[in-house]
Amino acid sequence: MTKKTVWNYCIKCKQNTNHDIEGTHQEEHDPDDYHCMVEHSVVKCRGCDTVSFRQVFHDYEGAYPDYNDEWVVPREIETFPKAQTGNLDTKHLPEIVESIYQETCNAYRDGALTLAGIGFRATIEAICNDQGITGKELSTRINNLASKGLISKKDSTRLHSIRFMGNDAAHDIKKPTQKSLQAALIIVEHLITTVYIIDRESAGKLDAIIEDYSKFEVLLDEKLKEFSAGDEYPLPKFLGKDTRLISGSTKDIEKTLNARIGKGEYTKLKFGKQDKYLDSKDQLQHYIVV
Incomplete structure (x- = not known):
C-alpha cells in the first residue's frame, strides 16, 4: 500500500522535503467549545530517512472562502524536534x-x-566581560570594543541596535519580532566570528600583520634559518619580502632588537658594520649571524 506523503521540514536535510506519513492520530475538539482539530503524525524524510513528529492545528472556526467560493481552513504546522x-x-x-x-x-x-x-544583549555583555572591555554602561563598552580595534565603527552601530532591543525586552517587556531577532542573530554571529573565529581559522594559513615584538622575533628566528653563520646584512635583507608584515616603520622594531642584542637577551645576531643607505644620511645597521 502506498503511504501518504506530506511536504515537511527535515532537520537533517535543513529544507522542506517529501515525507512519508508513518502513522497519524487526530483529535477533534468539541464544536460547542471551539471547532478545531489537532492532527499528530510520525513522518519520515524520503531523502535521508530521518523521523520527525508533525503537529497540524486545523482552525475550522477561522475558515474563509477563496475566489472559487471554496472554504479554506487555516493550518498551523509545527515539526519536532525543531530546527x-x-x-x-x-x-x-x-x-x-x-x-x-x-x-x-x-x-x-x-x-x-x-x-x-x-539573550542577544547578554551575549554582547558576555563578550565584553571575556575581552576585559570596561565601562559602566553597555553603550560605553560597545564603543570601547570599537576603540580597541576589536570591531569596526559600523559594527558598533549595529550592536547598539541590539542593545535597544534587549533593553525594550527586559524593561518594557516588549516582544521582538521574528525579523528583528533574525537580524540580531546575524549581527551577533558576525561579532563572535570577528572576535574569536577568524583569527583562529586563519592562523598559519594567511600572512598576518605583526604588531607585537615577540611575534617579530618568531619571524626573525625562522628567517635566519636560511642564512649561515658569519653572514652580515641589514635587517630588511634577513626579512626579505616579509618586511611588509611589520606594522608601520621597522625603526621601532629594530630599536627593540638592538636593545636586546646589547643586553645579551637575543643571541642569534650580533652587531656588524653601519653603512649609509643609498643617498640617505641615515646609517643602516648591519647584523652578523652568530
Whole structure:
C-alpha cells in the first residue's frame, strides 16, 4: 500500500522535503467549545530517512472562502524536534560566551522571543566581560570594543541596535519580532566570528600583520634559518619580502632588537658594520649571524 506523503521540514536535510506519513492520530475538539482539530503524525524524510513528529492545528472556526467560493481552513504546522537556530561551531568559544549564545539560540528556536531579545544583549555583555572591555554602561563598552580595534565603527552601530532591543525586552517587556531577532542573530554571529573565529581559522594559513615584538622575533628566528653563520646584512635583507608584515616603520622594531642584542637577551645576531643607505644620511645597521 502506498503511504501518504506530506511536504515537511527535515532537520537533517535543513529544507522542506517529501515525507512519508508513518502513522497519524487526530483529535477533534468539541464544536460547542471551539471547532478545531489537532492532527499528530510520525513522518519520515524520503531523502535521508530521518523521523520527525508533525503537529497540524486545523482552525475550522477561522475558515474563509477563496475566489472559487471554496472554504479554506487555516493550518498551523509545527515539526519536532525543531530546527536548530544558530550557525556557529561554538566548541572553541569561551565557556560563558558559548553558554549565553546557545541559550539565546534555543530560546529563539522555541519561540521565547522576549527572552531571546534579552539573550542577544547578554551575549554582547558576555563578550565584553571575556575581552576585559570596561565601562559602566553597555553603550560605553560597545564603543570601547570599537576603540580597541576589536570591531569596526559600523559594527558598533549595529550592536547598539541590539542593545535597544534587549533593553525594550527586559524593561518594557516588549516582544521582538521574528525579523528583528533574525537580524540580531546575524549581527551577533558576525561579532563572535570577528572576535574569536577568524583569527583562529586563519592562523598559519594567511600572512598576518605583526604588531607585537615577540611575534617579530618568531619571524626573525625562522628567517635566519636560511642564512649561515658569519653572514652580515641589514635587517630588511634577513626579512626579505616579509618586511611588509611589520606594522608601520621597522625603526621601532629594530630599536627593540638592538636593545636586546646589547643586553645579551637575543643571541642569534650580533652587531656588524653601519653603512649609509643609498643617498640617505641615515646609517643602516648591519647584523652578523652568530
